[in-house]
Amino acid sequence: MGYKAKFRVWRGEGGEGQLEDFTVEVNEGEVVLDVIHRLQATQAPDLAVRWNCKAGKCGSCSMEINGKPRLGCMTRMSTFEESETITVTPMRTFPVIKDLVCDVSFNYQKAREIPSFTPPKDVKPGEYRMQQIDVERSQEFRKCIECFMCNNVCHVIRDHDENKPAFAGPRFLMRIAELDMHPYDEVDRKDAAQEEHGLGYCNITKCCTEVCPEHIKITDNALIPMKERVVDRKYDPLVWLGSKIFKRSGV
Amino acid sequence: MERHEYDVVVIGAGGAGLRAAIEARQQGKRTAIICKSLFGKAHTVMAEGGAAAAMGNVNPDDNWMVHFRDTMRGGKFLNNWRMAELHAKEAPDRVWELEAWGALFDRTKDGKISQRNFGGHEYPRLAHVGDRTGLELIRTLQQRVVALQQEDEREHGDPEAFIKVFAECTITRLLKDGDAIAGAFGYWRETGDFLVFDAPAVVLATGGIGKSYVVTSNSWEYTGDGHALALLAGAKLINMEFIQFHPTGMVWPPSVRGILVTESVRGDGGVLRNSEGRRFMFDYVPDVFKDKYATTEEEGDRWYTDQANNRRPPELLPRDEVARAINAEVKAGRGSPQGGVFLDVSSRLPAAEIIRRLPSMHHQFKELADVDITQEPMQVGPTCHYIMGGVEVDADSGAASVPGLFAAGEVSGGMHGSNRLGGNSLSDLLVFGRRAGLGAAAYVDGLSARPATADVDDAMSEAVAPLERTGGENPYEVHHELQRTMNDLVGIIRKAGEITEALQVVEKLKERSKNTGSSGSRVYNPGWHLAIDLRNMLLVSECVARAALLREESRGGHTRDDHPGMSPEWRQKLLVCSAASDASGVTVEEKVQPSMRGDLISLFERSELEKYLTGDELAEYDAAVKES
Numbered sequence A: 001m002g003y004k005a006k007f008r009v010w011r012g013e014g015g016e017g018q019l020e021d022f023t024v025e026v027n028e029g030e031v032v033l034d035v036i037h038r039l040q041a042t043q044a045p046d047l048a049v050r051w052n053c054k055a056g057k058c059g060s061c062s063m064e065i066n067g068k069p070r071l072g073c074m075t076r077m078s079t080f081e082e083s084e085t086i087t088v089t090p091m092r093t094f095p096v097i098k099d100l101v102c103d104v105s106f107n108y109q110k111a112r113e114i115p116s117f118t119p120p121k122d123v124k125p126g127e128y129r130m131q132q133i134d135v136e137r138s139q140e141f142r143k144c145i146e147c148f149m150c151n152n153v154c155h156v157i158r159d160h161d162e163n164k165p166a167f168a169g170p171r172f173l174m175r176i177a178e179l180d181m182h183p184y185d186e187v188d189r190k191d192a193a194q195e196e197h198g199l200g201y202c203n204i205t206k207c208c209t210e211v212c213p214e215h216i217k218i219t220d221n222a223l224i225p226m227k228e229r230v231v232d233r234k235y236d237p238l239v240w241l242g243s244k245i246f247k248r249s250g251v
Numbered sequence B: 001m002e003r004h005e006y007d008v009v010v011i012g013a014g015g016a017g018l019r020a021a022i023e024a025r026q027q028g029k030r031t032a033i034i035c036k037s038l039f040g041k042a043h044t045v046m047a048e049g050g051a052a053a054a055m056g057n058v059n060p061d062d063n064w065m066v067h068f069r070d071t072m073r074g075g076k077f078l079n080n081w082r083m084a085e086l087h088a089k090e091a092p093d094r095v096w097e098l099e100a101w102g103a104l105f106d107r108t109k110d111g112k113i114s115q116r117n118f119g120g121h122e123y124p125r126l127a128h129v130g131d132r133t134g135l136e137l138i139r140t141l142q143q144r145v146v147a148l149q150q151e152d153e154r155e156h157g158d159p160e161a162f163i164k165v166f167a168e169c170t171i172t173r174l175l176k177d178g179d180a181i182a183g184a185f186g187y188w189r190e191t192g193d194f195l196v197f198d199a200p201a202v203v204l205a206t207g208g209i210g211k212s213y214v215v216t217s218n219s220w221e222y223t224g225d226g227h228a229l230a231l232l233a234g235a236k237l238i239n240m241e242f243i244q245f246h247p248t249g250m251v252w253p254p255s256v257r258g259i260l261v262t263e264s265v266r267g268d269g270g271v272l273r274n275s276e277g278r279r280f281m282f283d284y285v286p287d288v289f290k291d292k293y294a295t296t297e298e299e300g301d302r303w304y305t306d307q308a309n310n311r312r313p314p315e316l317l318p319r320d321e322v323a324r325a326i327n328a329e330v331k332a333g334r335g336s337p338q339g340g341v342f343l344d345v346s347s348r349l350p351a352a353e354i355i356r357r358l359p360s361m362h363h364q365f366k367e368l369a370d371v372d373i374t375q376e377p378m379q380v381g382p383t384c385h386y387i388m389g390g391v392e393v394d395a396d397s398g399a400a401s402v403p404g405l406f407a408a409g410e411v412s413g414g415m416h417g418s419n420r421l422g423g424n425s426l427s428d429l430l431v432f433g434r435r436a437g438l439g440a441a442a443y444v445d446g447l448s449a450r451p452a453t454a455d456v457d458d459a460m461s462e463a464v465a466p467l468e469r470t471g472g473e474n475p476y477e478v479h480h481e482l483q484r485t486m487n488d489l490v491g492i493i494r495k496a497g498e499i500t501e502a503l504q505v506v507e508k509l510k511e512r513s514k515n516t517g518s519s520g521s522r523v524y525n526p527g528w529h530l531a532i533d534l535r536n537m538l539l540v541s542e543c544v545a546r547a548a549l550l551r552e553e554s555r556g557g558h559t560r561d562d563h564p565g566m567s568p569e570w571r572q573k574l575l576v577c578s579a580a581s582d583a584s585g586v587t588v589e590e591k592v593q594p595s596m597r598g599d600l601i602s603l604f605e606r607s608e609l610e611k612y613l614t615g616d617e618l619a620e621y622d623a624a625v626k627e628s
Ligand SMILES: Cc1cc2nc3c(=O)[nH]c(=O)nc-3n(C[C@H](O)[C@H](O)[C@H](O)COP(=O)(O)OP(=O)(O)OC[C@H]3O[C@@H](n4cnc5c(N)ncnc54)[C@H](O)[C@@H]3O)c2cc1C
Pocket: B011, B012, B013, B014, B015, B016, B017, B034, B035, B036, B037, B042, B043, B044, B045, B046, B047, B048, B049, B050, B051, B052, B133, B134, B169, B170, B171, B172, B205, B206, B207, B208, B217, B218, B221, B225, B226, B260, B385, B386, B408, B409, B410, B411, B422, B423, B424, B425, B426, B427, B429
């Protein structure tokens, strides 16, 4: 059942590198990450790649496969022709450390710039009461596995390092929306989203939504509602939340 | 060389490590968190089903005493009862605290945290978020660390003044000043450069050992580092013979063999069938559990809606029982085409409900196996999942026998006895992570002087050796042979002859591992990293095999084909492993467990205890009951 596949893998460190050709065995049911691991075990023991769960849960194995951001562990070899040459490169938006591993510290920096969850002081642990329907919006965003592929694909920073200081990227703009929609969060986040985290740079191309392996509707459910909030000065959170609940229970 | 000075160094950024670090920082200690992967990627992220805590939100009859009893039963009464007690009492507070830090659990109708059924738990007890509870837990703790850093930035102008994460950094040795801990030595994965942490207290929170087995639900990180670091520093490991094989891992395709299928599938109504279509678990209810499980399918099915008047289905027996049953069915020729058994939820719940309750299982099978679990059954088989054994610690403080060394989470031993209940790990991480953080902070407060900075020449030459051996053996091959050996010879069902054979192989592999070489540079070099990890995997495997050979009974995660029954005499005994600091010669000694406190043992019926305890212990029980 196995066959030999042609792989071109980006190899290099310290800012230099090139695509290297490999011919490697592929067995039934395998994913791209399995093939990378076979390369490590048989031909290139020092080939650098990140992974942990091998089941799409940890967001470690982000890479670009034939130019598209994908999780290596969730990309089945059966989605390619046997004759096809498969090109595997690191994420483009972040500096490469070695081979398929990049420096993603940008994302951790941005995470730290967003003010944390701020509940009312008088609610004690154990006293929180929330309805399922009111937590579901934020829960969708909390499915995020931090693969950073949305930030990788967003054109605002993909080939524009100069925008990085002013733009949190879809992952962390979504984090703002998540906190904003948390039933117990007390901070008004809309001005900061626009002025400090660069929401205005987003022109809703939805490329981030398309690559999200968790199928989170980043643009429709997080970014656009945040933008509406910024525009609507007379916004009232209860009315807003109420209208959302009404809409959803209406369908 | 890079050197850092801290009060508390926490090795591991999973649930246990993060909770320990948060506590140490909240106690005002300068704290470092070190992890092999990126921040937020530790194994905890993969946990699915939930965190067990007797909050009583779904069934108000639940309380810590019921949880305590379930935990002891699940562990076949070998558990460190003080840990089981603290765990059952404190788990609710730890879960509620997460909510105050921003976690969003699934809700009950009255707005409380929802709780689901799981194997071995009498009432619905697992706080959860769909089937991605571990992600919620680790993200919440990660975000709590960030919140503390923001606080420190406001106060001290530096977010990393009191708590700093060293990600993609591997510790290879603990350092000592005389008998006591003085710090840790390791390397940056990114550059291969070495670094030293000078600290009077180290908390180990490194997780498990599954990478010594071929079929496992564990990731590359689970090379038993913390277990080995503790041994090499002079601490002791207990219960290493007890390994949990989760009954339901994926069996196909081969490349995903072992990946976990959460127990929530069964908790939410999924059933196990063999090739003849029979719900075979009804044939495997052991005597000790006979009165607690349904005897007919009808009763089992009614239990999901009416728990007061029915007994639970046997699919929800503790994991060791279910794993052995599946193993036996496959051996008897009643397995599924791909070598497992069928796990079916498609005929039990509407498709939309399955997708809502089990979204990541739905996704995982669709993407990886071309199976739509709302339409057809899954095929599943046992997979190496969790080690009950670990560092012997003081229940209250997490302190190991080496002064300054603490351990929490999967790397510690005792809490789960011979078998862990599902959901009891996530709560264990929170309860004992916090306690280890407190313990470490109190230890530092009690010191009159910091330890002397340690010499690291030996640690350095040990770590660099594989890179200097040109033309050495391929570490991947040595690793693979170890995995096969442990899987085949010290797996679910064990025999003296096979374990002895495994020990011989391990001995040979130890020699071979000393000759492994890694080509390439020091920059992010997985071959080199593996060569270093082999020391740990081999050491831990030897502990597992030696302890397994000695324990001549079957209990929980240790099944001896040649000694099938449980023995009350063995129940009193723990096997304690120690090793020399050069990783040679593991020794195993027997140690008697202290008997359970009177008020705790009185929580059980005599008829149940008769199945586990010796005559002398039962006499103690009678006295305790009379007194109370
Ligand atoms: C697929 C799966 C599903 C599970 N589902 C559940 C569930 O539903 N409920 C439940 O209760 N339990 C569950 N478990 C078990 C539970 O998730 C683990 O036991 C638990 O997460 C372990 O947490 P920990 O904090 O001890 O270690 P981990 O989360 O594994 O973290 C270990 C940390 O130590 C670091 N580390 C290790 N070695 C070194 C070193 N040498 N130097 C530096 N850092 C090091 C790692 O990088 C990592 O950060 C599941 C386990 C798996 C595999």
